[in-house]
Amino acid sequence: MSTSATPAVATPVTTAPPVLEIGSLSVDYGVGEGAVRALHDVDLTLRRGEVLGLAGESGSGKSTLAYAVTRLLSPPGVITGGDVRYHPREGEPVDVLAMTPRELRAFRWQEISIVFQGAMNSLNPVHTVRTQLTDVIAAHRPQTSRAERVERARELLSLVGISVDRLGAYPHQLSGGMRQRVMIAMALALEPEIVIMDEPTTALDVVMQRQILRQLVRLREELDFSVVFITHDISLLIEFSDRIAIMYGGRIVEQAGASEIYRDPRHPYSDGLLHSFPALRGPRRELTGIPGSPPDLRAMPPGCAFHPRCPKAFDPCDRQVPRLAPVGADTDRSVACWLTDDRRSGEA
Numbered sequence: 142m143s144t145s146a147t148p149a150v151a152t153p154v155t156t157a158p159p160v161l162e163i164g165s166l167s168v169d170y171g172v173g174e175g176a177v178r179a180l181h182d183v184d185l186t187l188r189r190g191e192v193l194g195l196a197g198e199s200g201s202g203k204s205t206l207a208y209a210v211t212r213l214l215s216p217p218g219v220i221t222g223g224d225v226r227y228h229p230r231e232g233e234p235v236d237v238l239a240m241t242p243r244e245l246r247a248f249r250w251q252e253i254s255i256v257f258q259g260a261m262n263s264l265n266p267v268h269t270v271r272t273q274l275t276d277v278i279a280a281h282r283p284q285t286s287r288a289e290r291v292e293r294a295r296e297l298l299s300l301v302g303i304s305v306d307r308l309g310a311y312p313h314q315l316s317g318g319m320r321q322r323v324m325i326a327m328a329l330a331l332e333p334e335i336v337i338m339d340e341p342t343t344a345l346d347v348v349m350q351r352q353i354l355r356q357l358v359r360l361r362e363e364l365d366f367s368v369v370f371i372t373h374d375i376s377l378l379i380e381f382s383d384r385i386a387i388m389y390g391g392r393i394v395e396q397a398g399a400s401e402i403y404r405d406p407r408h409p410y411s412d413g414l415l416h417s418f419p420a421l422r423g424p425r426r427e428l429t430g431i432p433g434s435p436p437d438l439r440a441m442p443p444g445c446a447f448h449p450r451c452p453k454a455f456d457p458c459d460r461q462v463p464r465l466a467p468v469g470a471d472t473d474r475s476v477a478c479w480l481t482d483d484r485r486s487g488e489a
């Protein structure tokens with residue numbers, strides 16, 4: 142990310158080149174007989190400058206995906222297949238899964254940073270905001286002077302809308318919203334190309350959540366980075382993302398532009414999610430929720446994992462897994478559902 146780069150909006154985000162390409166990524170927890178598959182052949186592309194929303198109920202694999210692509214997955218999680226390719230601004234794409242520990246240390250924070258669930262509670266209580274911000278910079282840019290680091294910390298705080306006179310504050314002297322903004326400032330400290338936000342604001346009230354997200358989207362336009370924004374609350378994604386990918390049972394079941402998902406969800410699960418959260422804008426939808434509960438990884442239903450809860454399930458759904466495929470003329474939408482899969486006409 143560079144502050145002098147061309148604005149993200151110079152080309153429509155949907156045609157922007159990829160910055161991260163995930164291909165057939167699979168993750169298991171455990172090995173051998175006791176292993177459960179948490180990600181199945183996930184294909185996903187993050188484009189330069191876009192906000193990609195990742196939605197799905199608890200346990201659908203969103204965090205596993207974030208941990209796997211940053212190589213932060215810890216045992217018993219194991220990447221069992223697929224690839225993750227990072228496209229730097231200059232030079233050849235890099236295979237993230239083949240990076241050495243040393244390469245990974247440089248990759249994380251500088252190229253990709255992640256704000257974890259409940260991150261605002263992970264600030265060190267005994268250090269000031271100034272120390273925590275300058276420590277991140279010092280660890281990765283040891284050649285910078287102390288004065289430069291403090292100056293950068295001031296700049297970062299004002300970027301996220303916190304008055305610079307809070308530099309000397311300790312975490313307990315800040316509100317939850319401010320602590321979360323400090324975490325976002327830390328994630329932006331080394332100007333990464335990609336910022337992954339895993340449920341970054343769920344502990345905050347709705348007004349604060351939206352305020353922080355609005356700021357993040359504005360920063361993205363100013364600083365030209367890409368965002369993967371993970372939440373189970375699809376109404377937030379509709380408002381703040383360019384594209385949305387919806388996960389169920391460790392697979393992506395639909396991906397499309399945010400407004401397309403909102404206007405015309407094609408997977409019955411996407412439709413169910415949209416009827417599970419109050420819309421922040423536009424016409425009201427009846428909140429019907431989704432009957433039943435997410436699948437247990439140890440006993441995944443055969444066929445489409447959603448079929449036991451699906452109001453539209455029909456013949457092939459309990460037997461065969463539908464593959465994620467483009468739908469109709471909309472090249473930017475893909476759906477994994479027998480309702481939209483032409484192959485079903487040829488099935489027994």
Ligand SMILES: Nc1ncnc2c1ncn2[C@@H]1O[C@H](COP(=O)(O)OP(=O)(O)OP(=O)(O)O)[C@@H](O)[C@H]1O
Nearest residue numbers: 170179198199200201202203204205206217373438
């Ligand atoms: N350490 C682990 N050992 C075994 N299974 C795990 C482990 N971590 C996660 N899982 C399982 O992997 C699946 C995906 O979990 P993950 O946390 O990625 O989902 P998620 O969509 O991010 O959910 P949430 O919104 O609750 O964070 C879940 O069924 C979870 O139980």
